[in-house]
Structures are given as C-alpha cells and as structure tokens.
Amino acid sequence: MSTENKIIHFGSSARGARTGLQERFRRLANERLMALLRHMLDQADDALFERAEKAGSNQEQQLFFEAMREVRRGRRAFEERFLERLEAAHLGEPVARQPGSAADQGDELSLVDDEHLEEELAIDGMVSKAQTRHSQALAHLCERLDADSDTAWATAETNPVDPRRIGAALEEGAAVLEMEIQPRLILYKLFDRYVVTQLGGFYQELNQLFIDAGVLPTIRPKARPSDGGTAVPRRPTQPRRPGSSPGDVSASGSGELSGREAEEAFAVLQNLLAARRPETEWSGTGYTSGGQAAPVGEVLEALSGLQFQAAPETDPDAGNVVPLSPDVLKQRVRQQMGRGDAAALGQAEDDTIDIVSMLFDAVLEDPNLPDSIKAVLARLQIPVLKVALLDRAFFSQRNHPARRLINDIARAGVGWTESDTPAKDPLYQAIERIVTRVLDEFSDDVTVFENAREEFRQFLEDDRARAHQIEERTRQAAEGKAKVDSAREKVDAAMRERIGGRQLPDCAERLLHEGWSQVLFIALLREGEDSEAWRKKLDVVERLVWSLDPKPDHASRKQLVSEIPPLLHDLRTDLNAVMFNPIEMTKLFKALEEEHIKTLSRRPDAAPPVADTTGSQQPEVAGVTGEAEPEETVFSGEALESAGDDLDAYRERLDQVAIGTWFEFRQDSGKHLRAKLSARLSGGDRLIFVNRAGFKLADRRRDELAEALRKESVLLLDDNMLFDKALENVVANLRSMRDAR
Template sequence: MHNDGKVVPINRAHATPSPLARLPVVLLQVRDKAAQQLQQGLQDLFDNADDTLFEMADKARSNVDHHIFFEAMRDLRLKRKNFERVFMERLFDAFASLGRAGRNEPQLVPVVSYDSAPGTSRDDQEKAVALEAMLGRVRHRDGLALGQLTSRLSALLGNRLDDRENPLGPALLCDFFLRAGRSLGVEIRVKLIMLKLFEKYVLSDADQLYGEANQLLVATGVLPELKAGPSRRPGVRAAPDGQREEALPTADQPLDENGQQAFAALQALLTVVRGSVAPTLEACAEPVPISTRDLLRLLSHLQQYVPEPEAEDDFDLRNQLEQLLTRVSVKSGKSRVVEGADEDVINLIAMLFEFILNDRSVPDTFKALIGRLQIPMLKVALLDKGFFNHASHPARRLLNEIAATVMGWSPREDYRRDTLYLRIEQVVQRLLNEFVEDPAIFSLLLTEFSAFTADERRRSDLLEQHTRDTEEARLQTEAVRQRVADVLNRRLLGKVLPCSVVQFVQQAWSQVLLLAHLKHGEQSVQWQAGLRTLDELIWSVGLQQDADAGRDLLKQLPGLLKALRDGLTSAAFDPFSTREFFVRLQALHIQAPDGADGLIEVREPFVFSAVSAEPVADLPENDPGLFQARLLRVGSWVVFDENAASVLRCKLATIMEPSSAYIFVSRTGLKVLEKSRSQLAHAFKRGALHTLEDGPLFERALTAVLGKLRQLNRGK
C-alpha cells in the first residue's frame, strides 16, 4: 500500500465519542487560530505553484518534461480544493486525538525520521531526503518555540507529549501535506517542488504559528515562566532561496496635444443633455460658474469617498456633484454652477461609463471595480480635451488594456484572491489615492500593467499552443484507433472463433496494434508484424479438423507464441495478466474448444471505448444557429451562460477537422470546453451562448454614445 509517511499506532482500544468535548477551550482557540494561518499558507502555496510550474515548463529541455509540468499545473488546479480540505481535516483530527491522549485510545503519529527503508524506490529516497532536510531546518530555526508549545500542551492535557505528537509540529504538518497530496497524479520532480513550496509558504512561518499559540496558552496561565526566544518580525516571510521580488519596470509617456476642435464637434451633440448637473436651490441670484480648477478640487474631494466595489449603493457621479454644488452654493450665498464645456465633459464621461458598465464583454465582478475609475477619467478629460480625440491617450489605453485583460475571466467564488483582480484593484486604488492633477500617473500605471499583461499573454499563448498540440495528437490517436478497429472488424466479423481468442484480440492485441501505429506508422515493420501475428493467431485456432494444417501449425507455433509475447511486452502488458490466455490457447491448439471456451460468431463490430458525445438534434443547413456557429473564428471570445451558477468565458483556440470539434480555452490557455458545431448551434438558439466584442472598450463606448446623442438630437 502506498504510504508517504510511516504511521505507528500508540495505543489500541475503542475510541469514545466526542473527543472535541474533552479539549479545553483555549486549545480549541489555538486550533482555530492555527487553522486560519495554515489555510492562508496553503492558498499562497497554490497561488504560486502555477507560476513555479510554468517556469519549469518554460525551461524544460524536452517535450516530455514540458508536458509533465503542464499536466501537473492542470492536476493541481482541478484538485486544489480537495487537497486543502483533506489537509484541514487531518489537522482537526490531530487536535481531536489530543482529547484521547492518556486515555488508552488509539492515535496515529508519523515517525519523526523520514529516512528511507531498505528496498524503497529511488523516488521515495529522494522524498525522504527532502523531508528530513525540511524538518531539520524548522527544528533549527523554530525548535525553541516548538518545544515550549509542546511543553504547554503537555501541561494543559496532563499527558506528556513530544514534538512528533504536536499537531502543529513540522512532522505532523508534513504528514498532513503528504496525505492530502496522494490524489495528485504527479511525478517525483513535481512532488519535490510542492514540498519546497510547502516549506516556503507554510513552514517558513512556523515561528508565527508557534508564537501565537504560545501567547494564547500563556494568557490562560499555562507555564507562563517559559521565556520566549527572539523571533522574526511578524508578517515577514522567510526567503530560503534568497530571492527578492523584482520591481516592475516603469516609464512615462507624454500626453497627446489638446483636441479642442474635435471636442467642439462633440459639444454640438451634447447640448441636448445639458442641465443635468446643477445645485438644487430655489432660483435667486444670477448663477456663478465654478472654474475648472475648483471643479477639479471638488472631484478630488469626491475621489476619496468612492465606495468599495462590494458596496450595495450605486455611486451616481452627477448626483454627488449636485450635492456638493448645493453645499458650496449655500456656504457662499451664490448659485454656483458648472461651466458649459465642463458639464459637457461630465455628461460625456457619465454616458461612456453607463455603456461600459452594461457591456457584456466586461465580467460583472469587474464592473464595480472599473466603475471606480469614473472620477479619475473625468479629471483627465477636464484637464485635456484631447482625451476624446486620441486613441493613444495613456488613460484610454489603460482602460482598454484592463477591459481586454478581464474579458476572458470566468466567475469564481474567491475572486478577491485572484491575481488579476488584485492587480487591477491595485491600479484603481493607486489612481484614487495618488491622482490629483498630474496625468503622468496614467503613463506609469499603463507601463506597469502592460508588463504584467504581456507576461500573462506569453504564458497563456504557450499554454494555448500546448493545448492545440495535445488536441491534434488526440485527433491523430482517434484516427489510428478507428484504423485499428477497421482492421480487427475485417478479420473478425462473421467468423466463428473461440471466445477467449476474440476477447484477447479486442482487449489486448488491439492495444499492441494501436501503439505500433502511433509509434512507428502504418508502413512500419512493427505494424506489419502485428497484423501478420494477428492473422496467424486466427488461422491457428481453426485447424482442429485439418490434420495436414495441424502439422504446419506445430512448425509455426513457437514463432507465433514468441511474436505474441513480444507484442504484449512492447505494449507493457503484465505477463501474469495474460498467463490464463496462453493456457487456454495451448488447449485450443491441442483439442476443440470446450464448454468453458466455446465458439462464438462475431457479429458486433469492435470499437474502442470513448466518452459519448452529448446527443443533439440535427439542424437544417440554413438554420440561423448553424450560421452563427460557422461565423465563429479562432480567437473569438464567447460566454456560455446556461444558468446563474454556471457562467464560462472562453476563447476558441482551434477547430479540429474533419469532426468539426471546437476547442475552447480559458484565459490561461487551458482547455475548458469541447463542442461540436451542432451543439454550438443549439446553444446559440436557446440563448446560452453569446459572442463577445473584443474591440477596444473605450472606442466602442464612444461610438455607441455618439450614436445615442445623434438619435436624441434627431428627436428634438
């Protein structure tokens, strides 16, 4: 049985119910506090595992290694939640076992030493060496705090424990990690990488783990006389590799020249919506326009009170400005209003963001975040009217870059931990905190964010190419499988053969032929030899009534048996699994088939087992849904929205002919969906599939707003 860490029973007796009920309250507090930190550490581990494995794949010197690391990335993503769940279950079970300590009840504790036993594999030896080194580093660095925690637990429970039995000790934490990782189908190199990440993101913060646990116990009077040793500064993670995070590159880009003439043309259209920003006062003195400089100050004030993305109240910029103008007017005794040109800018920005926040290409999760950019964008437009005329304006480019990057983002529950969300949130917050009147910050943030997205695109392009290569290989394999099935059916259908021979050909020799074709091709010696052996096998079991042919069989039998065994070996079949067939084959060559292995007529065609496709009704060639499906092009972004709980954004990576299989990938380049053209057509028809416009968001918004303004002007 597979075992990542040796486990030995301490006592043998029947467990009694509710072990948690016996644990002191302070110990439950220690457990819950530690669980929070360990959960955070595991999340950091998995958040960074993707980057680490990608770098390994990028540096791989062979296609095999390249594939191994990419498959490991996929496996980790699929099994992450289960991994974290099992780890936390093991942690809670270990604390529960403390309630049984000293009561003659069974506990399972890993042996401290992970030295490999004689006869273990090389992989196990490598893992044992890595584990022993990790445990040694933790003991050397945090041994004092760990020892004090173990002593306090012993005093609290009235039972002497050692560090191995401490649920927060490195031995048990490693054991939890190894057990949680048993579901991962990864090779030893990936396991060692995961162990290194476990040390970096979990064990490196053990001093904080032990420090907080000791503080809780001391606060309740458990061995307060034990003096704590020096510790690292809280919040500073150890960096065993001596690596430091590199600063992102920065660069300033000049703003475009003012586009007053172009803005004047816009103003002619905006007259129809003027009067929407004014103080709510009774008509009195002549209105006094507020200067652009003072308006910018009011906006900078409002900028500090833009609600967080999670806030339920909508932030209406024009309404907020009206309230501010009212307060200023009351305080000054004058009716302060916004100048006509500035109001036009306010209305135009408000209409642009109204389009942006209703655009399907922007995921709902990011709309509130992008909506917080409204005041910074308004201030830029007030400072520089060329903002509306120049597509190369850094503020516009920043907005477009953000929108283009989030378009392929699919909803997730823990979006607040998503790297992309955090990066965009950082950009938005910096603008709200730092942008007063110097628009150079947009150039700076654009450069930084573009560097981030360029790196993401490089990674996703590489993964997407890997996905296409994998799918092409799969298609080739399917074609070969069909070729092998055709070969077998031509030789078996309609023939009367022993049941065991038919089963052997369909279950075992089909794999021999498949691998021979995939590895060497149809013109190869290996493929031809496999067919010849198949023909000789079928011929050999039909000779019981032919004495002359039987004598020929005796001459050819040794060669046939050797060819069969060589073929099975080439396909990595276990000799023990095929022993029964050769026993039966020997009997068939000596006598006619008996009742246990009677003759059957092969009537059903042989097919390789495959996942059946979702059945769909045929559609006429002129069906609108099929027309929409045919319009999809590689690189198109779509959203599958079957229901509120299942929304998937993905990109068409390739169309596999002749089956017309559409392969879709996520923003990261990994395959997430495969649909036939008919399935896509039906999804279009029922409204579950929509294409996303991938043009620059600001330009699309401006075009839509101008169209709306022209329509309003025509209706006057």
C-alpha cells in the same frame, strides 16, 4: 432709434422666403441683445452705488457717484450706439478694431494709453471666452446662414452675432460715457455677467429659428476654412506628456490630434447630445438656463475634492455597481464649489459630465466584464471626467493613456472568474491597487495614467510568464492525450471495418480487442498510418477473420491448413512484444485452435453468424475531469445530426476564433466559468481550454461546442478595446435619440 425699415442683403444669392427668414433673424438677435443690455444697465446703478459705499476715500467715492450720474445721463445714447453697431454688423460693415489687436502690438504697447489698453483687454477677454465656450453653436449658426443664402459667406468675422461683433458694439456704445477706468471696468463686468453669460441660450434660440424653418435641422460637424477667421475658435491644446510630440503615432495609425481637431471631435458628441438637452426659454431679461458659469479650473478643483471622497457605492451581496449619475455628479460639483444654482456649469463642462457618465454606464453594462471588476473600474469615473475636461482628445485619440489603461484593465478582467473572496485574487488586488494609485496621485498630469498602466502591464507580463509555462505543459499533455485518443479511434475503426458484421468467437474477440488492438496502437503511434508495419498488422486482423470463415471447398480448407501456423506465429510474436499475458494467451490460442477445427469441419453451406449491432454504442472520448472543469453537456450523434445546417454557422465561427480567445461556460448550477482557448487538436476537432493560471479547464469536441454556442450555454467573450466599444455604443444611442427627436 427706429430700425424697422432696414433691409439686410447677404449677397446676390439670397432670395424670397430666405430673405424673410434672415430679417426675422436680425430682429430677434437685436431684440434679445438690446433687452440684455437694458437689463445690465438697470443693475449698473446698484453696482456702482455698492462700490461707492466701499470706497477707501471721499475722492474715490465721488468718482463712482459721478459714474452713476453719467450712466443715467448717457444711457439712451449708449443704447442707440450699441444698436447702431449691431445693425452695422448685419449690413456687413467691418469691425473697427479686431479684439485682441492690442495684445499683439508687442513693443508698441508703451505708445497706447494704459487705461485704454486695460479697457480693450477686458473686452477681448470676454470675447475670447465666449468664442471658446460657444464655438459649436456659432459654427452651426454660420452653416445655417450659409445654407439659407445658398452661398458660403458666414465666418467668425462676418457673422453679425459673433462675440467679437457684440464686443465691438459694447466698446463703441460705452465710448459715449465719460467716466474713469475703474467704473468703466465695473460696467464691463456687469456686461459679462448679464449679457455674455446669456449667449448660450441666445445662440440656441437663433439656431432653433432656422431649424424650425427647415434649414439644416441636423448638422454633421466638420472643419471650416481657417482663412478670414473660423467659426470654431481654437481651444488650447491638450496637456502635453513628457517626451511626446505632435507626431506621436496613435493606436489607430494617426498622429496626435491638434487642438482644433480635438475640439471638432468633441463637437460631434456635443451635436448628438443636443437632442437630450432641454431648450432654453426667454424670460424677458435672460434665458432660464442662463447664469454665471464657473471657470473650468474651478470645476476641476471641485472634482479633485470629490475624487478623494467616497467611491461609487456597490452592493456586496448583489454585486451590482451603482456609478454616479450625471445629475448627482453635477449637484455634488456645485456643492463642492459652494454654488447651488443650476447654471454653475458651462455648457461644455455640463456636456462632458453627461458624455463620461454615459461612457461609464456603457462600460458597466458590458456583459464581458465580471461585476467585481466593474465595481473597481467605476471608481475611475471622476479621474476620467477630469481628463476629458482637460483634454478633448480623450474622446477621439485611441492611444490616450487614460483610455489605454481602462482597455488594459478590462482585457485582463475578461479572463477573471467571479469568486466568493475576490479580494484574495492577485489580479483583483493588482487592479484595485492601480485604480487606488490613480485616485491618490492624479490631479492634472496625464502621465499618472501612463505610469499606472506601466505598473499594471509589468504585473500582467510577470503573471503571463508564470501561466505560460503551465499552459505549455498543459498543451503538450493535451496534444499527447489527443494523439493517443485519435490512435485508439483509428484502431477501433480499422478493426470494425475488417470484422464487418461477423460475430466472431469469444477467443478471437478477446485476442483482437484485448491484445492485438495494443499491437496496432503501438504500430500506429511509432510508425504512422502510412507505414508498412501498420499495414502488416492490419493484414493479421484480416487473416484471422478469414481463418474463421466457413471454407466452401477443398482448396480453401487446404489453404487454411497452410495459413494457420504462420498466423499463430505472427500473433504470438507481436503479442509477446506488447507483453500480453502469456497464460491468457495460451488459453486463447487453445480456444482458437478448437475454432479452426470447427471451421474445417463445418458444412460448406453453413453461413457465418452475424453480430447484432442494434443499440451498440461506440466508445466515447471523455472530457477532462477535475474540480474546476465545467459541467459537460453530452450531445448524442442523433441530436447533433438533427441540428443539421443550424450548426454550420457556429462551426465556422469556432474555426475563425483565435487562440487566446476567452469563453464563458454557463453551468446548470448557475456558476459561470471563464476559460481561454489554448489549442486546437485532432485537426481542429478538439478544443482545449485553460484558466488564467494555465491549467486545463475543459476539453471539448468541435460539434459539441458548436451546439453549446447555439444553445448559449457557452458564450464567446470579447476582450478587445472596452472603452472604444463603450464610446461606439454611446454615439449610436445618441444618434438614435437625435433621429427619434
């Protein structure tokens, strides 16, 4: 039958070159489908003969021999009727029978001929499988048909190459053959094997036709209207966890995804992944990447077999994790299924393996996670892959049990410091125990992840409770030390301010710094900086310094004579109160008396000596000492000042860091220690860090830590939602690859 003169009209908005593109689309689609049908019919003779050879009786054998002759006799009519229905689909004629209608007739099934019903169910099964497997490609083809026509018309019912149209053409074409149901079903199985399994490459080629013509080269997946049949058929919803319901709230604040929403989310990843997928080539009888794809159940069974075999290999010396690459994993799955052909996996299964492998690559490249923890997490690659195959919502639902378990393990692992014997560490043991439980118990029930997560969270709660008590005592001790250090600094600053540049006699220096500083220190701690007691003690410092200054006139010398007794009284009283050495105090007071005599006898024009402050260094508050303390880099005031405004961004960043954030201290020795910010003291100027057990690991000044952040000798660690970050990285990489292409 000639079809060259048939013209296709998709609506009044079709125009010019676009109509020409649609004609090319029609010709290409019909040529490919007719070639596939002819190849299928070429195999029919051998398939029917083989079946006849296995017949259990002469009557059954004769039935298949007659079917062979009927196929030869009616082949031309079969091909012509098949092509007619394909052309009718392009002209927009409705499908005579909607696939699936027989299965919905309920009580009226008894009125339908059993053989005819069996025939319809066989075709409906092929159609349903193809619609599910190629939902993304079909949706993209509908969008491109709409874009080329400037009107929204293409749906699953109106798309001329939708599987239901192809199934209807098969049903009407095969109707010209007069044969029994057994050979007819064999014919349909051949159609499934040689035509339906090639539809992936077929739809890819048709989409590429529009892409090459500049029609929607890239598509952002979106939901299509559900009326009149959608181009994205609904996939069975994800396995429901006991006690859950569609209204369960996810971590992101939204409810669980429906089957359609989960498929659309997965389609986003598939669309991006298409940039990495090699194009199929037409061989004349099929596509090079075509072939019989294994059912997803068979793939899951093969993965379960691999799950109980050896985990991903690790190098114990280098600590490098070597996860299963997607190519290796696919090959092992095929071997496990007993299939060596590259087409053993369907497109969705193939894409899922690629996506999960990329996710684990991103997880294992995360610098926030220690290598030993990565090695344990890598063993979850196959269980997580099985979850993704069972439940498309895994990629889009933040509160999915498998994702939450991975995030919890990663969050706990961020605070873990590598050691020479990780297997002896309680946290490492707990993580390894949880991962082993998943490997041993998970088959297809996602509650295994929930139960494992609950066990792990219980361990973490007990561990945190123990650490919290120690950390609280550590924090209180640090606060006390900070208060003491701050008081000493204020005492020193107050005395320097009142002494100024004077060079006091040795006895006065010792009285002030060895004795009176203690008086000031206790007054500041007990009474506070705004107290009357603090001001009176400072006044004694001023009075002592004044008493040693030269007196220019008789009145001032007379005043000094009257001031000395109460000054000495105040000094003696408070020094005794702080239990200053009485023998030493007597000596110092005797020397002070001599200095006062010198002051009274000094010439009025004599200038007081001035202290040489060049090269002097102020007392420095040392960091916390201990075996586990990170090596402390000391930054001089000049060095910090020279950094100028460069440190402002790092200071601001430190000010915004939440208590509980983990840091990594990188030492010159090459050892990296991880510590958690436990407290901010002295108005945020001092930061206290503890290890996982709650013991103090470091005490750092804000500016010193800001400088260390700038030099990257200290790093901020991110323990938030490892899996979600990995997924974001995968999507970003796929987008870059798509854009580059």
